[in-house]
Amino acid sequence: MKIVNRQAPKTRRILGRKLEKHRQLHKFSTSLYLKYCSLTGFLHVLPDFLIIGFVKCGTTSLYEYLLQHPYVYPPAGKEIDYFDRLYAKGINWYKVNFPLKLHKTIVKNLFRKDFVTGEATPRYIEHPYALDRIKKIVPNAKFIILLRNPIDRAFSQYNQNLNNGYEYLSFEDAIKLEKERIRERYEKMQSDETYYSWDYDLFAYLEHGVYVNKIIRWMNVFPKDQFLILHSEEFLKNTSVVYHRVLNFLNLPKWEPIEYSLFKKQTYQKPRIDPALRKQLVEYFKPHNERLYKLLGTDFHWEN
Numbered sequence: 001m002k003i004v005n006r007q008a009p010k011t012r013r014i015l016g017r018k019l020e021k022h023r024q025l026h027k028f029s030t031s032l033y034l035k036y037c038s039l040t041g042f043l044h045v046l047p048d049f050l051i052i053g054f055v056k057c058g059t060t061s062l063y064e065y066l067l068q069h070p071y072v073y074p075p076a077g078k079e080i081d082y083f084d085r086l087y088a089k090g091i092n093w094y095k096v097n098f099p100l101k102l103h104k105t106i107v108k109n110l111f112r113k114d115f116v117t118g119e120a121t122p123r124y125i126e127h128p129y130a131l132d133r134i135k136k137i138v139p140n141a142k143f144i145i146l147l148r149n150p151i152d153r154a155f156s157q158y159n160q161n162l163n164n165g166y167e168y169l170s171f172e173d174a175i176k177l178e179k180e181r182i183r184e185r186y187e188k189m190q191s192d193e194t195y196y197s198w199d200y201d202l203f204a205y206l207e208h209g210v211y212v213n214k215i216i217r218w219m220n221v222f223p224k225d226q227f228l229i230l231h232s233e234e235f236l237k238n239t240s241v242v243y244h245r246v247l248n249f250l251n252l253p254k255w256e257p258i259e260y261s262l263f264k265k266q267t268y269q270k271p272r273i274d275p276a277l278r279k280q281l282v283e284y285f286k287p288h289n290e291r292l293y294k295l296l297g298t299d300f301h302w303e304n
Helices: 001-019 021-041 059-068 091-096 101-110 130-137 151-164 171-176 176-189 198-203 213-220 232-237 237-249 275-296
Strands: 049-052 114-122 142-148 228-230
Touching: 021 091, 049 213, 059 114, 059 142, 059 237, 142 213, 142 232, 142 237, 151 171, 151 198, 151 275, 171 176, 171 275, 176 198, 176 275, 213 228, 213 275, 228 232, 228 237, 232 237
Parallel strands: 049 114, 049 142, 142 228
Antiparallel strands: none
16 A cells, blocks of 8 residues: 555656646646545545655655655655645645545554654745644644754755756855845745745745744744754764654654665765855854754754
8 A cells, every 4th residue: 555655646747747738638637636636535634744844954865764664654745735835726635645544544443553644845834824724734743844054955955956957146146146036936925825936945045044933933833842853964974863763753663764875865066165155154044043052952063
């Protein structure tokens, strides 16, 4: 069943690409699928956990390690994007992405085993409406957040954008023009629930790294015991230790993957940050990081 669930998004993507070539057929099939969701959504469970942040901090690797656990059952894909980009599709569309309630009942009551499912959309933590939507629909979900040195996170995202053809500026110019590139987009997202900006996600290199503002906002709504906040650098160095911390947070029994291999590890050539620019960025993030350390009671030593 886990294999079937993991193949579903791939099959759906292939069919979607083929149908896009036939506009009327694509429109009809989309309408038919939403109708199917409206009729069957109640048969599916909602997620037990959400990996809500941050981009380029190791969320894909953690998600893949979790799916290898025998008691973690996959949704239709890692980033479902419901609470930010696809909310208009409706709750039943979201539910159909997750396993059946019957499946969970059989696993828990017949086989007496744990059953946990969840998704990982690391943009949720920053979207202006995702927080309230999640509070309404899955108020008891557990939230996992990964935090990486914000300078390295920003530069990693920049290089990914550069490699994918989304970025044409130098890193220094990109951060100089960041506010100009994203301000209106984010303001429009705040004022219009139906609008979503990929430009904000792609080009908010520094803004994404001001973690403390986003975390405080979420902790003002949800109890702190619903959060597990992980240090990405520690996750990379002591993967097994951090992984078992996650299992404990999700009330799952100890288990070890055959191997810990990074997922979506970038292999393209990466330029280095100019030392003078890095020094400027250390000073830029320093007050934000200090507030973060105070909030979490942990010093990540990113300034070193």
